[in-house]
Amino acid sequence: MSDADEEVVDAGYDEWVTAVADGEGYYLECENDHGSLPPRRVCPHCGSLDIAEVPLPEAGEIQTFTVTHVATPNFTEDTPYAVCIARFGDVRVTGQMRDVAVEDVEVGLTVEIDVAQTETTGDDLVVFRPR
Ligand SMILES: [Zn+2]
16 A cells, blocks of 8 residues: 555544544434444445434443454554454444453443554544443
């Protein structure tokens, strides 16, 4: 991947990360109560165009996680770290676990969502903290 490729940003997702960082995280819900994360114009579950922003629940639960010991160049100084999928209401969010040793991360852990910076590049990323 060239540097130019890495400059390409997904504005919808970046706006969402900013909202999460401001404590105003949200998800999208269609008329049939299907949850999804932005950017979306159409419900990925039923194709509905009638989607609205709904506040993200404050507490999520870790559903699965992977501990990375050998990372891609953008994350080399962050290792070891746990990338988790947590369920917040109707949506599943991927983030890096913080404030817990990787060996103590477990399925069922209750977490809250936040935004922090990677150790390696200082880029923003979604993180989870124990709650
Ligand atoms: Zn739907």
